[in-house]
Amino acid sequence: MQPPRLDTVCARPAASAPSTSKPLVPPLDLSIVYTLRSLDHVDAIYNKAEPGYIYARDGHPNATQLAAKIATLEAADAGLVCASGMAAEAALFLAGLGQGEDVALSEGLYGRTVGLITRELARFGVGWTSFDATRPETLKEAINPRTKMVFVETLSNPLVRLADISALAEIAHSANATLIVDHTFAPILCQPVKLGADAVTHSATKLIGGHSDLTLGLVAGTREVLDRATPVASTFGLTGNPFESWLCLRGMATLGIRSERSCANALALAEKLESQPAIKAVHYPGLASHPDHARAATMLSGGFGTIVTIDVGERSQADAFIRALEHIPFAPSLGDVATTLSHPATTSHRGQSPEQWARQGITPGLVRLSIGIEDVDDLWADLERGFAALS
Template identity: 65%
Template sequence: MDPIEPFSAPRVSPAQAAPETICARPTLLAESTSVPLVPAPQLSVVYRFEGLDHVDAVYQRQADGFVYARDGHPNASALAARIAALEGAEAAAVCASGMAATAAVLLSELGSGDHIAFAEQLYGKTISLIDRELRRFGIEATGFDATRPDSLVAVLRDRTRLVMVETLSNPLLRLPDLPGLATIAKNAGAKLVVDHTFAPLLCRPLDLGASYVVHSGTKLIGGHSDLTLGLVAGSQEEMDRLRGIGSTFGLSGNPFESWLACRGLATLPLRSSRSCATALDLASRLSRSSAIRAVHYPGLPNHPDHDRARTVLQGGFGAIVTIDLGNRHRADAFIRNLRQIPFAPSLGDVATTLSHPATTSHRGQDPALLDRHGITPGLIRLSIGLEDPNDLAADLEQALAAVS
């Protein structure tokens, strides 16, 4: 095949075209010998080709290029390259949401008759996807306690293909023995999938034995509550397969939100460091309040996984602090008496927010499962932002005083 020359669209002088043509056809950007400091969002859905040899070369990866945004675009490629580098992975993929990223992994690896073992501490929607929706496709699922490796051993089967856990569980922030679980999964012929949404930068799950690491880019990576994306990192072979699945099922992320996520990544280390430091400070203060039944934070010495967190996590213990006020009435009173911290059912923003897991992230889940893992109606999950710690403490303290 002859070498593909750089594509250059013909220019039409306005004087040579009718008004309808001038309005309908896109104007090419002005040429420049200088390069933009900030890469621009490439919003085009479709790309032009010189001819059939050119489109063949792009599809066959003999020439660089894009065809259709669902299959890939420059902003997703840029974001994926940075996520792969951060996670120490061969490659990464960008999906439409954190749930889309999880679904892409499951669809890539599982088929009728297969089995997945999942941590019962997972995000509620993830449990719904695994334990309800996948069953319609003949895929079996069994829950286990991610903090007890022996409980994983007990549920493994000959057809177990995946084991899925979170780095820090939602919302009680339990930290499983990732290397131990990875070894158990590998010995059973399964792959470990780690949802790393709560702990970007704090460790590398792939280095600890995971095959896939999944992020909701909507949260800490995006950092500003203005985008919805999911991210997956793993081997080149796995990501090639996953991108194909993502295109076929319509799970791909869009250009503008990929561009926003790249912007968010620029400040992620600074935001993570600040939020982790403030979270530890506030968790320590809250642990001394008589109005709170329990404070869940892996940086506190009384947390059941504190020793493991000190070894595995680097640069902090995370931006999430969860408190238990005892019952729904007290939780509601606390929320209503806060003056600055809003009830907003997400996390990872530059501003501090809170959520109520029983009515949001874990709504509709099996009451027995929630009770077994301590997800009570009195539980409040705080996502710590960049504000002054004393200002946050003052708001929390006055709300707790009102509850008391």
């Protein structure tokens, strides 16, 4: 038989490398499509009679591995990998809400989450009400016969208020609504599903990825929620890709020690910041002065989170503070291994009215610190440059 021509040799995929040993770490599977033996084989995979993959938007090995990991981390039945934190939220909203139905949103949610409902899904007839996640009685008033879903963040941005998840779950369920928790700010510190939530979402772009080099979202929750959200995510094209799933698993390997160190640094800095005369206010749930400290002490374990928000006065003082720091960069994200800072009034809460700011306690001098794993004394030395610029 004529051997294949050289261009054919080049074009055909390489044969699998024979091996009786297995790689220690999960390989990266970039193939967007899988080869199938027969029509019966396709049926068996679609019907879940045999494990396998067909098309990467519907599923691929790196997403399966990451979904299993987040399901375990969140004590959930199942997980789902989405292209971003927003894609994870969109998958749950699109799966759980329809025309003429409402979602109850806690006050002070991430701005794009609010926009997704109030600007985008509102165009399709989804309505919303709002409530205060730290005062569950306000949810009772926000729920109406159309309410199908309740959405909260474990720790709010930027004042790190802690939602009373167990009480909110009870109220949501008594109204036949699901409780979804955006757990981006507090992975590993508590498991909202164990507290009664039906599902959690994460922007894995933040603490779970941990290195500011991937954009990904995760969902973990009950079988019922995931069975509905998984095909919706594929149909709307919201699922995550192999490389970022692989990178996220790699980042997640150190989540435990990163969280422990960052939380310890955050607490030490928050305590010192509280006695720093140039600082007007310090918001951190690990401080006895924080309004949710008592709940945080029972609900969270392993630390009080990695976000410390300070008020340095006027906008001009926030600007001077930011300019004076040598090592802590102004980078409007969070959850990196290294400390970063953001200014909510000009970034995450930009464009909101003074009334909206006032309701959420946002002032022009608020600076949100995302504390990393550096030596805490080096962080303090940099912050001292900022204090000097304030006086």
